[in-house]
Amino acid sequence: MLTNLALKMVVMITYLSHWDWILYKSRKELVTYLNSYDIHAMCPDGDYLLNLKKVYKSTTTWEVNREKLLDFNAILTLRKHIKNVETNYHCFTLKTGLLFAVAKIGISTKRKAILSITGLGFMFTDNKKAKLLRFLIKPFIKNLMNSAFDVIIFQNHSDKEIFINFSKFSNKIEIIPSSGIETSKFIIRKNKKKDLEPIKVILVSRLLYDKGILDYLELVETSKNINYEFYLAGERDHGNPQNITDEDMDRILGNENLKFLGKLDVETELSNFDISIIMSSHEGFSRILLESLYVGLYCLAYRIQGTEVMENFKNLELIPLNKINEFKKYIENFTGDIDNSHNMQLVEKKYTSKIVAFQFEKIYKELDVLN
Numbered sequence: 001m002l003t004n005l006a007l008k009m010v011v012m013i014t015y016l017s018h019w020d021w022i023l024y025k026s027r028k029e030l031v032t033y034l035n036s037y038d039i040h041a042m043c044p045d046g047d048y049l050l051n052l053k054k055v056y057k058s059t060t061t062w063e064v065n066r067e068k069l070l071d072f073n074a075i076l077t078l079r080k081h082i083k084n085v086e087t088n089y090h091c092f093t094l095k096t097g098l099l100f101a102v103a104k105i106g107i108s109t110k111r112k113a114i115l116s117i118t119g120l121g122f123m124f125t126d127n128k129k130a131k132l133l134r135f136l137i138k139p140f141i142k143n144l145m146n147s148a149f150d151v152i153i154f155q156n157h158s159d160k161e162i163f164i165n166f167s168k169f170s171n172k173i174e175i176i177p178s179s180g181i182e183t184s185k186f187i188i189r190k191n192k193k194k195d196l197e198p199i200k201v202i203l204v205s206r207l208l209y210d211k212g213i214l215d216y217l218e219l220v221e222t223s224k225n226i227n228y229e230f231y232l233a234g235e236r237d238h239g240n241p242q243n244i245t246d247e248d249m250d251r252i253l254g255n256e257n258l259k260f261l262g263k264l265d266v267e268t269e270l271s272n273f274d275i276s277i278i279m280s281s282h283e284g285f286s287r288i289l290l291e292s293l294y295v296g297l298y299c300l301a302y303r304i305q306g307t308e309v310m311e312n313f314k315n316l317e318l319i320p321l322n323k324i325n326e327f328k329k330y331i332e333n334f335t336g337d338i339d340n341s342h343n344m345q346l347v348e349k350k351y352t353s354k355i356v357a358f359q360f361e362k363i364y365k366e367l368d369v370l371n
Contacts, residue, residue, distance in 0.1 A: 066239025119284030180356030212279025
């Protein structure tokens with residue numbers, strides 16, 4: 001354990017999240033590019049904590065009950081960390097940001113704090129609990145966010161406008177599309193002829209209702225007459241209010257027209273499929289859509305703020321919300337051939353992990369986090 005004197009001599013950035021997966025997926029690549037910074041991870045113990053220890057300078061276990069909207073024990077623990085450890089903070093996700101903002105109330109520090117909002121998520125849905133939470137925190141949100149954060153990073157302009165209007169945040173605002181992908185790790189899809197090989201359709205997502213899981217089940221059921229193979233990959237998220245029920249999980253497992261794969265290694269296995277379906281009702285910047293476009297899949301997605309930002313890509317059809325039959329039409333017309341050169345060049349130019357890391361570094365330098 002470092003003494004207080006030693007802590008004051010070591011300036012670091014703590015990547016903070018209420019879920020270890022968030023600091024692992026994509027952020028682990030960012031950390032490797034930001035190797036001139038002393039970056040530490042603070043998150044709950046989970047499936048990815050051992051992997052985080054291989055990448056971050058150190059890891060601190062932060063116990064958070066993800067099923068609670070506001071975990072006061074987690075807030076108290078974080079408050080002690082803010083008081084006792086001299087570090088800058090980069091928080092990921094709106095929920096983590098709210099926990100941090102509450103924990104920081106009344107604490108004066110010269111260190112900087114940044115929030116990356118990767119999507120407005122559950123809090124800005126029409127769910128009754130979400131509406132109640134918005135109602136309860138709105139009177140305090142302006143002071144909370146402005147006193148807690150020097151910079152908020154959004155992934156699209158729509159989320160920025162909605163949140164700024166709600167929170168009245170007046171400090172620095174940045175737009176960084178996507179969390180970046182490490183393109184060298186991806187296997188690229190090879191073209192096929194649909195009359196010789198079966199076309200494989202997949203939806204990759206956490207198994208949440210707002211990710212369109214039930215819409216996808218309906219699409220599968222209405223496509224029984226199509227000689228295609230349908231797949232679903234992902235895991236349940238028991239800490240999320242939108243997590244599917246056991247009953248609906250049984251529906252998935254019992255559907256003879258749908259093959260459930262569980263966790264998918266997207267970088268090496270996504271190329272085995274042909275059509276990627278995204279039926280989420282809200283995203284900051286759809287990572288799986290970006291990955292699918294780079295790998296060379298034909299992509300069909302609901303037109304939302306986190307997908308329409310990619311309409312300059314080819315092999316992408318954006319479909320109005322709830323128009324499930326439109327997906328079926330495009331699936332049936334797919335030939336099996338994809339020219340992916342434009343998409344690969346576009347990703348390499350704008351959306352790699354290295355590019356996002358460079359944008360983070362620019363923010364860190366402007367905040368002068370090392371001094």
